[in-house]
Amino acid sequence: MKEQLRQIPPIHELQHTAEFNRFISSRNLTFEKGTDLVKESVTHIRTLIQKGVWNGPIPESDLFIGSIFTLATFLEEEKLSLSLHRVINASGTILHTNLGRARLGRETIEHMCNVASSYNNLEYDIKNGNRGSRHTHAEKFICELTGAESAMVVNNNAAAVFLILTALAKNKEVIVSRGELVEIGGSFRVSTIMEESGAKLVEVGTTNKTHLQDYHRQLGEETAMIMKVHQSNFIMKGFTSSVDTGRLAELANEHDQVIYYEDLGSGALYDFSNHGIGNEPLVRKVIDQGADLVSFSGDKLLGGPQAGIIAGRKKIIDLLKKHQLARVLRVDKMTLAALEMTLLHYLKEEEHKIPAINDITRPKEEILQQAMSLVKQLMQKDGTFKLEIVEGKSRIGGGTMPEVELDTYLISILEHRLSLHEFHERLRVSEPSIITRIQQERLLIDLRTVSMEEQEEVIDVLVTINKELDR
Numbered sequence: 180m181k182e183q184l185r186q187i188p189p190i191h192e193l194q195h196t197a198e199f200n201r202f203i204s205s206r207n208l209t210f211e212k213g214t215d216l217v218k219e220s221v222t223h224i225r226t227l228i229q230k231g232v233w234n235g236p237i238p239e240s241d242l243f244i245g246s247i248f249t250l251a252t253f254l255e256e257e258k259l260s261l262s263l264h265r266v267i268n269a270s271g272t273i274l275h276t277n278l279g280r281a282r283l284g285r286e287t288i289e290h291m292c293n294v295a296s297s298y299n300n301l302e303y304d305i306k307n308g309n310r311g312s313r314h315t316h317a318e319k320f321i322c323e324l325t326g327a328e329s330a331m332v333v334n335n336n337a338a339a340v341f342l343i344l345t346a347l348a349k350n351k352e353v354i355v356s357r358g359e360l361v362e363i364g365g366s367f368r369v370s371t372i373m374e375e376s377g378a379k380l381v382e383v384g385t386t387n388k389t390h391l392q393d394y395h396r397q398l399g400e401e402t403a404m405i406m407k408v409h410q411s412n413f414i415m416k417g418f419t420s421s422v423d424t425g426r427l428a429e430l431a432n433e434h435d436q437v438i439y440y441e442d443l444g445s446g447a448l449y450d451f452s453n454h455g456i457g458n459e460p461l462v463r464k465v466i467d468q469g470a471d472l473v474s475f476s477g478d479k480l481l482g483g484p485q486a487g488i489i490a491g492r493k494k495i496i497d498l499l500k501k502h503q504l505a506r507v508l509r510v511d512k513m514t515l516a517a518l519e520m521t522l523l524h525y526l527k528e529e530e531h532k533i534p535a536i537n538d539i540t541r542p543k544e545e546i547l548q549q550a551m552s553l554v555k556q557l558m559q560k561d562g563t564f565k566l567e568i569v570e571g572k573s574r575i576g577g578g579t580m581p582e583v584e585l586d587t588y589l590i591s592i593l594e595h596r597l598s599l600h601e602f603h604e605r606l607r608v609s610e611p612s613i614i615t616r617i618q619q620e621r622l623l624i625d626l627r628t629v630s631m632e633e634q635e636e637v638i639d640v641l642v643t644i645n646k647e648l649d650r
């Protein structure tokens with residue numbers, strides 16, 4: 180091994196080879212940049228030889244120099260590769276947090292590109308020719324859709340919760356039911372965020388039961404807020420009770436300084452229960468019932484960009500807009516553009532243009548049709564896969580409506596030369612990446628969130644995998 184390491188040509192020799200000149204001119208690199216890449220390549224190969232895992236040509240051979248430059252080329256390509264990739268989500272989870280939650284509709288993307296690719300009136304009042312506020316843009320639509328007096332948008336719902344607690348309850352008490360002290364996605368914990376904000380958490384009730392009296396007893400001079408947190412990612416069954424919005428709002432109302440705030444988590448603007456899907460409270464209804472303040476995510480059930488939407492009484496929202504943290508947590512023009520267009524779809528009752536809404540409400544018969552067309556097309560191109568259409572369930576995801584299972588049809592697919600896990604991985608690392616799921620010893624494709632164009636790509640990838648295995 181020592182001998183092999185000694186045989187590796189030094190960098191100054193490599194710099195004077197024809198391969199080096201070809202490498203830097205073909206990749207359009209400066210001499211220095213090319214040298215750095217060659218050094219990196221040699222170091223890498225050296226390590227592989229030391230570890231005894233180098234399986235390229237041995238340093239004495241003529242081919243060896245070639246492999247140094249092949250690796251250098253690869254390293255350069257890797258440095259220039261983008262990190263974010265498009266992924267085809269065939270997992271059957273619609274608001275998959277790991278896969279970017281809601282995808283955006285065509286008109287939303289167009290509006291976003293339009294606004295971002297030129298100057299715009301983000302903070303400019305065109306009518307009066309003077310400074311405007313970025314808060315005005317989505318506000319009109321949010322108020323129209325929720326019935327709130329006022330609204331604002333921040334980075335995400337976690338930011339909204341933090342801003343609200345910091346601005347309105349620092350060094351004061353916030354009463355929350357023990358049954359609502361949730362943790363979401365492993366990184367958002369109500370009790371922790373409360374501590375960070377400087378608000379004092381006052382827990383009331385027990386894990387499974389909280390009564391109006393429990394809140395009543397804790398109300399005092401120090402109380403700034405009664406907060407209700409939507410349970411989002413879990414459900415309580417059996418011997419449980421909680422106090423509803425109307426009664427809590429009424430209780431808070433009896434005390435001048437006490438604000439009633441609901442962290443709705445998902446925040447539905449569309450009534451999914453009309454399709455028999457869950458019983459997520461509509462934002463409008465919560466405000467109707469007397470909540471002073473609500474907050475919810477832009478990219479969960481709403482189906483828009485990542486954002487935190489705060490809606491409620493003007494007097495309170497004005498305080499929030501003026502707070503220093505509002506500046507820290509503010510959103511970009513692209514977010515506002517995407518949010519505004521998504522909201523407009525609701526106002527025009529064109530919810531089918533919002534992919535998340537469309538995917539959640541797709542009837543299983545339509546998915547069956549799509550599955551049959553995929554199976555037929557694939558069999559015409561390649562008869563070696565074992566395919567079967569089976570009934571199954573899709574999930575909403577994003578910590579939303581955890582109890583809801585949507586009926587769907589799945590394609591179970593078997594490739595006889597690959598194990599389930601190998602096949603799953605092969606699809607994952609394909610171009611484009613396809614995310615499937617393994618369940619009950621089957622590899623399953625759920626087409627609920629797969630468009631017709633993406634379906635073509637799925638077929639192409641499968642055919643390619645087979646061809647590669649044949650080789």
Ligand SMILES: *Cc1c(COP(=O)(O)O)cnc(C)c1O
Nearest residue numbers: 335336337363409411444445476
């Ligand atoms: C998801 C969720 C959050 C966090 O919202 P993000 O938009 O992901 O920051 C906060 N509270 C509740 C109840 C949630 O469900």
